[in-house]
Amino acid sequence: xxxxxxxxxxxxxxxxxxxxxxxxxxxxxxxxxxxxxxxxxxxxxxxxxxxxxxxxxxxxxxxxxxxxxxxxxxxxxxxxxxxxxxxxxxxxxxxxxxxxxxxxxxxxxxxxxxxxxxxxxxxxxxxxxxxxxxxxxxxxxxxxxxxxxxxxxxxxxxxxxxxxxxxxxxxxxxxxxxxxxxxxxxxxxxx
Amino acid sequence: xxxxxxxxxxxxxxxxxxxxxxxxxxxxxxxxxxxxxxxxxxxxxxxxxxxxxxxxxxxxxxxxxxxxxxxxxxxxxxxxxxxxxxxxxxxxxxxxxxxxxxxxxxxxxxxxxxxxxxxxxxxxxxxxxxxxxxxxxxxxxxxxxxxxxxxxxxxxxxxxxxxxxxxxxxxxxxxxxxxxxxxxxxxxxxx
Amino acid sequence: xxxxxxxxxxxxxxxxxxxxxxxxxxxxxxxxxxxxxxxxxxxxxxxxxxxxxxxxxxxxxxxxxxxxxxxxxxxxxxxxxxxxxxxxxxxxxxxxxxxxxxxxxxxxxxxxxxxxxxxxxxxxxxxxxxxxxxxxxxxxxxxxxxxxxxxxxxxxxxxxxxxxxxxxxxxxxxxxxxxxxxxxxxxxxxx
Amino acid sequence: xxxxxxxxxxxxxxxxxxxxxxxxxxxxxxxxxxxxxxxxxxxxxxxxxxxxxxxxxxxxxxxxxxxxxxxxxxxxxxxxxxxxxxxxxxxxxxxxxxxxxxxxxxxxxxxxxxxxxxxxxxxxxxxxxxxxxxxxxxxxxxxxxxxxxxxxxxxxxxxxxxxxxxxxxxxxxxxxxxxxxxxxxxxxxxx
Numbered sequence: 001x002x003x004x005x006x007x008x009x010x011x012x013x014x015x016x017x018x019x020x021x022x023x024x025x026x027x028x029x030x031x032x033x034x035x036x037x038x039x040x041x042x043x044x045x046x047x048x049x050x051x052x053x054x055x056x057x058x059x060x061x062x063x064x065x066x067x068x069x070x071x072x073x074x075x076x077x078x079x080x081x082x083x084x085x086x087x088x089x090x091x092x093x094x095x096x097x098x099x100x101x102x103x104x105x106x107x108x109x110x111x112x113x114x115x116x117x118x119x120x121x122x123x124x125x126x127x128x129x130x131x132x133x134x135x136x137x138x139x140x141x142x143x144x145x146x147x148x149x150x151x152x153x154x155x156x157x158x159x160x161x162x163x164x165x166x167x168x169x170x171x172x173x174x175x176x177x178x179x180x181x182x183x184x185x186x187x188x189x190x191x
Numbered sequence: 192x193x194x195x196x197x198x199x200x201x202x203x204x205x206x207x208x209x210x211x212x213x214x215x216x217x218x219x220x221x222x223x224x225x226x227x228x229x230x231x232x233x234x235x236x237x238x239x240x241x242x243x244x245x246x247x248x249x250x251x252x253x254x255x256x257x258x259x260x261x262x263x264x265x266x267x268x269x270x271x272x273x274x275x276x277x278x279x280x281x282x283x284x285x286x287x288x289x290x291x292x293x294x295x296x297x298x299x300x301x302x303x304x305x306x307x308x309x310x311x312x313x314x315x316x317x318x319x320x321x322x323x324x325x326x327x328x329x330x331x332x333x334x335x336x337x338x339x340x341x342x343x344x345x346x347x348x349x350x351x352x353x354x355x356x357x358x359x360x361x362x363x364x365x366x367x368x369x370x371x372x373x374x375x376x377x378x379x380x381x382x
Numbered sequence: 383x384x385x386x387x388x389x390x391x392x393x394x395x396x397x398x399x400x401x402x403x404x405x406x407x408x409x410x411x412x413x414x415x416x417x418x419x420x421x422x423x424x425x426x427x428x429x430x431x432x433x434x435x436x437x438x439x440x441x442x443x444x445x446x447x448x449x450x451x452x453x454x455x456x457x458x459x460x461x462x463x464x465x466x467x468x469x470x471x472x473x474x475x476x477x478x479x480x481x482x483x484x485x486x487x488x489x490x491x492x493x494x495x496x497x498x499x500x501x502x503x504x505x506x507x508x509x510x511x512x513x514x515x516x517x518x519x520x521x522x523x524x525x526x527x528x529x530x531x532x533x534x535x536x537x538x539x540x541x542x543x544x545x546x547x548x549x550x551x552x553x554x555x556x557x558x559x560x561x562x563x564x565x566x567x568x569x570x571x572x573x
Numbered sequence: 574x575x576x577x578x579x580x581x582x583x584x585x586x587x588x589x590x591x592x593x594x595x596x597x598x599x600x601x602x603x604x605x606x607x608x609x610x611x612x613x614x615x616x617x618x619x620x621x622x623x624x625x626x627x628x629x630x631x632x633x634x635x636x637x638x639x640x641x642x643x644x645x646x647x648x649x650x651x652x653x654x655x656x657x658x659x660x661x662x663x664x665x666x667x668x669x670x671x672x673x674x675x676x677x678x679x680x681x682x683x684x685x686x687x688x689x690x691x692x693x694x695x696x697x698x699x700x701x702x703x704x705x706x707x708x709x710x711x712x713x714x715x716x717x718x719x720x721x722x723x724x725x726x727x728x729x730x731x732x733x734x735x736x737x738x739x740x741x742x743x744x745x746x747x748x749x750x751x752x753x754x755x756x757x758x759x760x761x762x763x764x
Contacts, residue, residue, distance in 0.1 A: 189760070
């Protein structure tokens with residue numbers, strides 16, 4: 001049994017919706033368990049985080065990077081960092097903003113750098129680009145063509161009942177499945 | 192009269208089309224002159240580059256960053272860098288790839304860092320995000336919501352006659368106009 | 383008279399020391415005024431920020447990016463962003479951490495991207511690299527060889543009385559002077 | 574037996590020296606084999622790359638990013654990318670420049686983004702920071718405090734006989750060992 005934690009901050013529900021998609025992807029893998037942890041509850045769930053085989057980070061992109069709330073969590077983790085508590089766990093990330101591209105990549109880079117500081121191993125999104133030819137559409141998996149992690153786009157005037165669209169939720173679900181399978185492989189390979 | 196050079200590499204014509212849009216934006220400003228320089232001709236046009244008030248960099252995003260061809264140009268410029276030849280010029284950038292977001296932001300960051308090495312002053316795209324609400328569309332200016340520079344998207348199976356679409360060309364044109372006006376202000380302010 | 387605001391967050395005093403160096407650099411320019419604003423006081427000083435010709439951002443690098451406290455300030459600025467309140471102001475940045483390189487560049491990129499979202503114009507550090515040859519030393523200006531902004535290094539076990547060292551403070555001071563002079567040029571050039 | 578390829582470009586020998594250190598680290602792991610591939614020979618060694626369990630990328634940082642020569646290799650790999658030829662391999666990176674920090678982080682980010690495009694899994698450097706307190710020294714492992722990959726610094730006026738110093742070579746060696754061990758774990762875990 002592998003355990004995959006999803007730590008996320010959601011301002012308006014869109015990131016929470018994606019987190020649930022990631023969790024569904026994880027849960028679709030026999031022998032993998034998903035733990036959804038809103039960043040506000042992270043400290044209360046230290047044991048789950050420290051015991052996880054993989055941690056998936058989720059945050060909206062606000063003004064070009066992870067939210068202040070999510071950054072607080074990153075900073076609290078410095079105590080764990082110092083004792084190498086998360087070293088060699090797998091890590092992955094996802095983000096959402098209103099723009100199609102926006103500065104979402106900067107958020108994913110910020111997460112990957114953070115994970116590297118912890119000595120974690122980064123699992124990206126291995127989907128080929130979607131919606132990148134004349135036969136593509138906004139319904140494609142990986143419609144924003146992101147690789148370091150999963151990107152989603154939510155219209156600024158729509159609630160999480162409709163935004164981000166299904167394509168982005170399916171992409172997040174795919175990432176969850178991929179991370180769970182990688183976590184199983186990584187766990188099996190332990191010497 | 193201010194002079195704005197556009198140095199660009201185009202693999203399949205899409206970046207060249209955008210470069211022409213940037214040039215049109217520059218030329219729309221009375222008293223500003225645009226110089227289109229394919230990167231292959233950069234060394235032959237050293238005098239124009241060294242004499243310019245501003246330089247706009249353009250490259251497709253290939254495998255996540257500027258093309259090897261464009262990077263060659265960056266490296267040749269190290270001689271100019273060493274003597275601070277471009278210091279205090281204005282700089283800006285644009286890029287295109289098939290994905291909606293893809294890793295285009297990484298290309299713009301690479302250009303901005305390069306410009307900073309030269310002591311140049313970076314002028315971004317000051318447009319608010321486009322196509323980021325339910326009333327937006329792919330016809331919006333800044334439809335990809337990019338700020339550090341101009342982003343464009345060209346379907347992988349379409350030539351530069353149709354891709355990138357008008358919205359992206361207009362966004363590039365806007366950036367050209369903005370850089371030319373900034374170059375005039377910067378030139379007027381010289382002590 | 384140009385006004386340059388320095389908004390900074392300091393956890394242990396090192397960033398505050400650098401902010402004072404930046405302020406000294408600004409104040410060394412006749413006709414330029416520096417405003418030191420700890421990020422905790424930013425909202426109370428909205429008028430100074432909105433009226434400034436240039437804003438310099440300062441934050442330690444914690445776990446690879448600006449502090450949560452500084453990020454809060456960035457997010458509060460989204461109201462200003464929406465009305466383009468800081469558009470066309472100059473911007474610059476500085477950061478400090480215990481590592482020689484660490485992930486300080488990521489912090490500067492985060493600041494530059496943030497400034498671009500606001501439509502600000504980014505002024506980097508135009509110093510050539512220091513301490514990069516056998517004749518260099520840790521006493522060199524720009525001893526960490528940073529260009530997008532000013533980098534400083536403070537030993538993790540030393541207070542702000544001795545860390546960061548003079549070389550880094552002089553580099554920050556240089557950046558302050560450069561930004562003030564650029565702000566004057568930019569102000570003079572206003573149509 | 575796992576196979577780890579090191580593909581690198583070296584302009585003046587410093588990166589080649591680091592590549593040899595990485596190879597020594599790999600070879601120190603029983604059951605792991607290192608393949609040193611200068612980027613000029615990459616196409617002739619396609620079979621080794623495609624058969625490797627992990628690929629380590631190495632390039633100097635020139636003007637803020639990987640060299641044009643290394644970028645050519647990245648672009649040639651787009652054919653492999655399209656058929657997912659390197660998906661699920663492990664990847665890692667190292668870089669060197671004359672500055673202590675410089676823009677080396679941007680090079681490592683560029684490599685990590687490239688690896689993510691290929692669907693590779695990124696293994697960083699899990700060493701705690703070196704030379705970051707008053708008891709540290711330039712002889713420390715990870716003396717530049719880099720996490721996404723290994724950073725080295727080579728004085729601009731010294732050959733690869735003395736630069737980069739031993740500390741950086743040992744850090745690169747450590748990364749090689751870490752990647753080889755991770756590759757073994759990852760190989761063992763294959764379903």
